Amino acid sequence: xxxxxxxxxxxxxxxxVIWAASTITFFVPRLSPRNPVRERFAALARSGGFSPTDLExxxxxxxxxxxxxxPLWRQYTDYVGxxxxxxxxxxxxxYPKTVIQLIQESLPWTITLLLTTTxxxxxxxxxxxxxxxxxxxxxxxxxxxxxxxxxxxxxxIILAVLLLFFLGFKxxxxxxxxxxxxxxxxxxxxTFVWDLFKHQILPALSLIFGSVGGWVLSMRGMGxxxxxxxxxxxxxxxxxxxxxxxxxxxxxxxxxxQVTGLALALGSVITSGILVxxxxxLPGLGSVLGAAIQSNDFLVIYGIVLFITVSxxxxxxxxxxxxxxxxxxxxx
Amino acid sequence: MTTVLQVNNLQxxxxxxxxxARALDGVNLTLNSGEKLGLVGESGSxxxxxxxxxxxxxxxxxxxxxxxxxxxxxxxxxxxxEEMLNARLSEITYIPQGAMxxxxxxxxxxxxxxxxxxxHDSKSSKSAIEERCMEALESVDLGRNxxxxxxxxxxxxxxxxxxxxxxxxxxxSVIIADEPTSALDVVTQRQVMETxxxxxxxxxxxxxxxxxxxxxxxxxxxxxxxxYAGRLAEVSTVRQMFSDPKHPYAxxxxxxxxxxxxxxxxxxIPGLAPSLLRLPSGCTFHPRCPHVMExxxxxxxxxxxxxxxxxxxxxxxxxxx
Numbered sequence: 098x099x100x101x102x103x104x105x106x107x108x109x110x111x112x113x114v115i116w117a118a119s120t121i122t123f124f125v126p127r128l129s130p131r132n133p134v135r136e137r138f139a140a141l142a143r144s145g146g147f148s149p150t151d152l153e154x155x156x157x158x159x160x161x162x163x164x165x166x167x168p169l170w171r172q173y174t175d176y177v178g179x180x181x182x183x184x185x186x187x188x189x190x191x192y193p194k195t196v197i198q199l200i201q202e203s204l205p206w207t208i209t210l211l212l213t214t215t216x217x218x219x220x221x222x223x224x225x226x227x228x229x230x231x232x233x234x235x236x237x238x239x240x241x242x243x244x245x246x247x248x249x250x251x252x253x254i255i256l257a258v259l260l261l262f263f264l265g266f267k268x269x270x271x272x273x274x275x276x277x278x279x280x281x282x283x284x285x286x287x288t289f290v291w292d293l294f295k296h297q298i299l300p301a302l303s304l305i306f307g308s309v310g311g312w313v314l315s316m317r318g319m320g321x322x323x324x325x326x327x328x329x330x331x332x333x334x335x336x337x338x339x340x341x342x343x344x345x346x347x348x349x350x351x352x353x354x355q356v357t358g359l360a361l362a363l364g365s366v367i368t369s370g371i372l373v374x375x376x377x378x379l380p381g382l383g384s385v386l387g388a389a390i391q392s393n394d395f396l397v398i399y400g401i402v403l404f405i406t407v408s409x410x411x412x413x414x415x416x417x418x419x420x421x422x423x424x425x426x427x428x429x
Numbered sequence: 430m431t432t433v434l435q436v437n438n439l440q441x442x443x444x445x446x447x448x449x450a451r452a453l454d455g456v457n458l459t460l461n462s463g464e465k466l467g468l469v470g471e472s473g474s475x476x477x478x479x480x481x482x483x484x485x486x487x488x489x490x491x492x493x494x495x496x497x498x499x500x501x502x503x504x505x506x507x508x509x510x511e512e513m514l515n516a517r518l519s520e521i522t523y524i525p526q527g528a529m530x531x532x533x534x535x536x537x538x539x540x541x542x543x544x545x546x547x548x549h550d551s552k553s554s555k556s557a558i559e560e561r562c563m564e565a566l567e568s569v570d571l572g573r574n575x576x577x578x579x580x581x582x583x584x585x586x587x588x589x590x591x592x593x594x595x596x597x598x599x600x601x602s603v604i605i606a607d608e609p610t611s612a613l614d615v616v617t618q619r620q621v622m623e624t625x626x627x628x629x630x631x632x633x634x635x636x637x638x639x640x641x642x643x644x645x646x647x648x649x650x651x652x653x654x655x656x657y658a659g660r661l662a663e664v665s666t667v668r669q670m671f672s673d674p675k676h677p678y679a680x681x682x683x684x685x686x687x688x689x690x691x692x693x694x695x696x697x698i699p700g701l702a703p704s705l706l707r708l709p710s711g712c713t714f715h716p717r718c719p720h721v722m723e724x725x726x727x728x729x730x731x732x733x734x735x736x737x738x739x740x741x742x743x744x745x746x747x748x749x750x
């Protein structure tokens with residue numbers, strides 16, 4: 098019963114977070130005087146084909162269609178209303194695609210790349226950090242963590258460019274960009290899957306190298322505290338083998354705060370991938386968001402930011418519900 | 430009465446940046462089965478170092494420089510690392526000082542008992558191991574349900590008794606309890622001490638009780654050993670120690686205990702405990718000793734038996750003829 102109450106409280110909280118975030122994101126792009134419809138047609142006009150008189154009429158017509166001619170408060174209530182119906186609206190820049198379509202097309206790219214790399218760097222980083230803090234680990238093993246801690250200071254985008262230049266351009270070990278080879282039609286076969294995989298290697302490496310160090314640092318800090326705890330020392334007095342102490346007494350306790358960090362990292366995978374997706378020309382959610390910000394295509398910005406908010410908030414709720422399984426002290 | 434523990438010339442040094450600190454300087458001790466020894470001394474006198482050295486758990490920058498710790502005829506110092514892992518808990522057990530945090534918060538009490546048995550005994554069946562854990566819990570007056578509980582669900586005294594139950598799982602020959610009651614209130618202290626007393630009678634092992642609390646000590650132990658600056662100053666029975674202490678340091682220690690007769694008067698021991706980095710020559714107590722002689726400044730007194738049976742390391746007492 099207590100669990101059901103907790104669940105309901107958390108879900109209500111989730112709704113409040115979504116409302117607050119969507120309200121803020123609604124008003125921020127509106128501070129700019131730019132109109133996405135006008136930008137789109139201005140771009141078309143520059144490439145020729147429209148007379149200026151027609152242009153104003155067309156823009157006015159589309160503004161009415163998108164509802165941009167209404168007062169701002171009216172647009173806000175319409176927006177909240179359509180959100181409640183799970184309708185994210187249309188893209189002004191890529192009309193007539195809907196925002197949901199754009200998200201559907203780009204999300205799989207982002208999810209596969211960033212979910213994999215986030216989880217991989219969580220595992221690698223925490224193991225290296227734990228070993229670096231464990232006094233009885235061999236020195237060569239403990240020293241592996243050091244270069245990753247140095248890499249932590251380098252932004253993933255710089256790593257991406259460096260990897261692209263050395264591994265891709267100089268050594269030709271991996272393709273230079275894109276989601277798959279030019280001219281290949283996506284289909285389901287072993288060769289195509291291999292092609293996809295090859296194109297993900299460099300983006301994945303730059304994301305992993307860029308984030309492992311953070312896990313190493315926080316885990317090592319946590320581990321140094323835990324290895325001096327009385328229960329670790331008592332475990333040694335019990336005559337347990339080193340590996341058992343490392344796994345059950347040291348790692349399990351040091352990992353607890355890291356799990357919260359993992360939830361935050363999983364929630365923010367989309368934003369953390371924007372620049373790297375840009376460098377490698379991957380058609381992920383980050384690229385779509387970047388393009389939408391450039392053209393002030395606010396319905397797309399709203400949609401994607403809302404999507405990110407919901408995923409972060411949902412992850413937090415899931416972790417909060419799972420956390421008691423890891424730490425018995427906060428079981429209800 | 431058989432000898433279960435014999436410590437010969439045990440030496441521990443800590444190599445610090447400011448020099449070598451002799452934490453344990455040639456300690457000799459013999460303990461029979463069923464005997465309870467109280468180890469007292471001020472902070473930094475080497476009590477805990479001695480306990481850790483007997484468990485071979487001295488960590489860098491500390492090193493065991495020499496000596497023997499013979500338990501049931503086996504010298505622990507001569508064992509391999511693997512054999513020493515096996516000897517911990519099964520031959521010699523350490524019950525920790527900070528029992529409040531000595532249990533893993535994320536593992537059930539039972540799991541922390543089972544892994545201890547499994548590390549020493551890979552043959553027994555799961556149910557047999559669990560039964561042994563339950564029995565150990567019952568022997569320290571805890572319910573069988575504690576097996577399924579977590580540390581945060583237990584009170585301080587219960588946690589300390591769980592530590593005792595873990596300590597006696599494999600029926601060791603020697604139990605070292607390092608200030609087992611330091612964080613507990615007096616009522617719980619009594620329960621814990623009675624528990625140690627009873628399990629000791631059950632399994633017939635020897636107990637070394639480390640502590641500051643002379644009052645608690647004298648109710649439970651048979652012999653008292655007084656440590657000063659890494660050496661044993663005096664080892665004698667409780668009665669001798671409290672009625673007729675021989676070593677000037679032991680005398681000062683006993684007379685500093687508050688009593689009803691000299692209410693309001695507080696006897697301290699003049700001077701400070703010496704730094705282990707710069708120990709005085711000869712008897713380390715000589716700068717604070719009221720009976721100091723020339724010989725004390727040059728020659729280290731050996732621990733020897735004096736008339737009456739006490740063992741004292743002091744030049745005031747001639748060797749028994």
